[in-house]
Structure formats: structure tokens, C-alpha cells
Amino acid sequence: MCVSDICVDNVCMEDVQDSLESCDEDADCSGLACGLQTWTTTSSRVCCPTNTTVSNDRPDSSYYSETYCTGQATLDSCGSDDMCENAACGRSTYVDGAPTICCPGDATVNLVRPDYNFLSSDYCTGLTVGQACGSNDMCVSDICVGNVCLEEAQDSLEPCDEDEDCSGLACGLQ
Numbered sequence: 001m002c003v004s005d006i007c008v009d010n011v012c013m014e015d016v017q018d019s020l021e022s023c024d025e026d027a028d029c030s031g032l033a034c035g036l037q038t039w040t041t042t043s044s045r046v047c048c049p050t051n052t053t054v055s056n057d058r059p060d061s062s063y064y065s066e067t068y069c070t071g072q073a074t075l076d077s078c079g080s081d082d083m084c085e086n087a088a089c090g091r092s093t094y095v096d097g098a099p100t101i102c103c104p105g106d107a108t109v110n111l112v113r114p115d116y117n118f119l120s121s122d123y124c125t126g127l128t129v130g131q132a133c134g135s136n137d138m139c140v141s142d143i144c145v146g147n148v149c150l151e152e153a154q155d156s157l158e159p160c161d162e163d164e165d166c167s168g169l170a171c172g173l174q
Helices: none
Strands: 034-036 043-046 053-059 059-069 089-091 100-102 108-112 120-124
Touching: 034 053, 034 059, 089 108, 089 120
Parallel strands: none
Antiparallel strands: 034 043, 053 059, 089 100, 108 120
16 A cells, blocks of 8 residues: 555555556545546557546447546547537548548538438537538538538539539539
8 A cells, every 4th residue: 555545557656646647546646636538449558638538438349448538639539529628529520431530621411421310429520621521511612512621612523412513603513
């Protein structure tokens, strides 16, 4: 038993741990929040910089959960909105198996998945030209044609999926 009552990784510590130092439980941390640093299978348990944690399914299992640090940065892996500093966790692009990240566009849109037409997922908005999309809402330009973000609306006789994809606001069969 440690004199300080603080034992981390079977080593007695003199005082509570600071942000990003190793921990085993909340009481080991000055901010009283110990969690896995990132939403990965190789993450280590640290004192959370935000002093808050969230319980979430592990990235390798929907049956087991862990405690994770909140405040993940844009493009970091995530398992829920609560994990991200911008509160927006979604699949990075509209392709099969796209990873979930803290979205660069600070928002998500819920769409039917491209790999399972009976399931839906949250997808990041704010995608740039050339990235795979499932709706206009996903693209910075608000133009998604043929599942690719385009820079601007299509001219007459160019492919389109809906009226908003066209400069003349009319999409139809030729």
C-alpha cells in the first residue's frame, strides 16, 4: 500500500498525476478524470486534459465499453459526438468502411450507408472537391454528383442527381 494512496501501474506516486500522465483510476489525476487517450485499440490510460471522460463502445467491439478522454481534435478517431471537441463524430467520407473521425466541418448528416442499404450512419460535412459524398450536405460546395463533391453546379447537359446540382436549377432525363 502506498503512503500517498496513489499507485499507478504498480508504482507508488508522491502526488496525483498531471494531464497526460499515466493513471489507473480517476483518483490518480489532479483533474479527477482518467481515460483512454484516444479511440484506438492501442491507446493508453492517461489523466484527461479536459478533466472529463465519456463511456463508449471500444473501436474493436460493440459489446464492450471503455472510458475515453473527451476533447478529441479534428480528424482524431472517435466513437461518439461526446468525444470530439467540436461535438461532431462521423464517417470521414461516403465509402465502405470509412473510419469515424472528429469531423473537420463541425457537423454530420445521417445517411443510408453505401455498403448496407438498410443501415444508416453519421457522415462528416465540410468535404472538399473530389471527396466521396452521399448528399449535397456533405460538400463545402453543396454539390455532390455521382457520389463526388464538385466545385460548382453543373452546366446544361452535364450529369446531375437533383435540381440543386445544376446552374439552371433543373435536372432531368435527356
